[in-house]
Amino acid sequence: MSLKIIGTGKGIPEKRVTNHDLAGFLDTNDEWIVSRTGIKSRNVCSHETLTDLAAAAALQALDKSGLRPEDIDLIICSTIGGDYRTPSLACCVSNSIGASCPAFDVNAACTGFIYALEIASGFLADEKTDNILIVCAEMMSKHMDWTDRNTCVLFGDGAAACTVTKGNALKYIDLSASADVSLLQVPSGTGNSPFVDEKKEYGFLNMQGQEVFKFAVNVVESGVKQALDKLNVSAEQIDLFLLHQANKRIVDSVRRALGQPEEKFPLNIAHYGNLSSASIPLLLFEMLEEDKIKPGDTLFMSAFGAGLTAGSCVMVWE
Ligand code: COA
Numbered sequence: 001m002s003l004k005i006i007g008t009g010k011g012i013p014e015k016r017v018t019n020h021d022l023a024g025f026l027d028t029n030d031e032w033i034v035s036r037t038g039i040k041s042r043n044v045c046s047h048e049t050l051t052d053l054a055a056a057a058a059l060q061a062l063d064k065s066g067l068r069p070e071d072i073d074l075i076i077c078s079t080i081g082g083d084y085r086t087p088s089l090a091c092c093v094s095n096s097i098g099a100s101c102p103a104f105d106v107n108a109a110c111t112g113f114i115y116a117l118e119i120a121s122g123f124l125a126d127e128k129t130d131n132i133l134i135v136c137a138e139m140m141s142k143h144m145d146w147t148d149r150n151t152c153v154l155f156g157d158g159a160a161a162c163t164v165t166k167g168n169a170l171k172y173i174d175l176s177a178s179a180d181v182s183l184l185q186v187p188s189g190t191g192n193s194p195f196v197d198e199k200k201e202y203g204f205l206n207m208q209g210q211e212v213f214k215f216a217v218n219v220v221e222s223g224v225k226q227a228l229d230k231l232n233v234s235a236e237q238i239d240l241f242l243l244h245q246a247n248k249r250i251v252d253s254v255r256r257a258l259g260q261p262e263e264k265f266p267l268n269i270a271h272y273g274n275l276s277s278a279s280i281p282l283l284l285f286e287m288l289e290e291d292k293i294k295p296g297d298t299l300f301m302s303a304f305g306a307g308l309t310a311g312s313c314v315m316v317w318e
Helices: 018-025 028-035 050-065 087-097 107-122 207-232 250-257 275-290
Strands: 003-011 015-018 041-044 074-078 105-107 131-139 156-166 170-179 240-243 298-303 309-316
Touching: 003 050, 003 107, 003 275, 015 018, 018 028, 028 250, 041 156, 050 087, 050 131, 050 156, 074 087, 074 107, 087 131, 105 107, 105 156, 107 131, 107 156, 107 170, 107 298, 107 309, 131 275, 156 275, 170 207, 170 298, 207 250, 207 298, 207 309, 240 250, 240 275, 275 298
Parallel strands: 074 105, 074 131, 240 298
Antiparallel strands: 003 156, 015 041, 131 156, 170 309, 298 309
């Protein structure tokens, strides 16, 4: 079963932190961050919970699609960590917006949106499921070591949502997870069990940046080629490439390899940083708000993240 997206929404925390703000307490500077990543600022939670952001995005997506919470048959949240280890963020969103359908989280790191689309398409094949709410919400600020300039400058907090229903927009989807868990991780620790042999504390995000960079460029490029081959279309026939916003240099590198113009590769990383799984749906939301996506347009989406996971899909907009 394929699907189509019928509404999108966003939830962004109020507090905006510029590179200059970071330079006030870290050994970094605006020039380094902009030239190495393309990031100028990011928004981070101060008084908001992740549920607040996710619910705001969800309600906007419902509103734009003309659906009420009771019309939703399933809520899938993508997050690397909600407000609680349990209940799931999806249950918190359901509670907040007044829904009563099944709800669960998926954790595929930054690739979560593409994973959620594949899961949604499976559920929509069942006749009892008509409308699914996908919410990608990340509070990266709580996973960062704010004394580590290698990582904390890269990420931001935010949520983006979409409602999906039965349709034929999704033409191709491919997911993967290569087993290298060491390159990017947030350790969860062992708690205070007296029985554990080696105690481990909850840790902050650590990453081998250059290795992840190489993986990202390779996996996105090969993902595009595989999709084009499978659908028998050329890069020229793709109207927009909505790529995960981890580093502007990764997007530029893929664009150059494909020989395509800049306007086909929209960016929002300058204002938000890396929002993990919320990056692509937020970009989608913005493109729709700016009327830059029309029915019949062909969109390629691709993401990568901890795992290392990767995923790409092609949609012809309905
Ligand atoms: N400000 C100033 N200097 C910084 C800095 C910062 N915020 N962060 C690192 N540096 C320094 C390093 O300490 C290093 O200094 P040294 O040469 O004296 O040791 C120097 O800058 C170069 O660091 P390096 O790691 O080689 O930079 P880079 O060009 O590889 O860029 C990343 C680093 C993280 C921006 C880049 O590797 C990247 O984007 N990787 C992919 C990450 C990613 O996509 N993660 C998310 C996956 S979903």
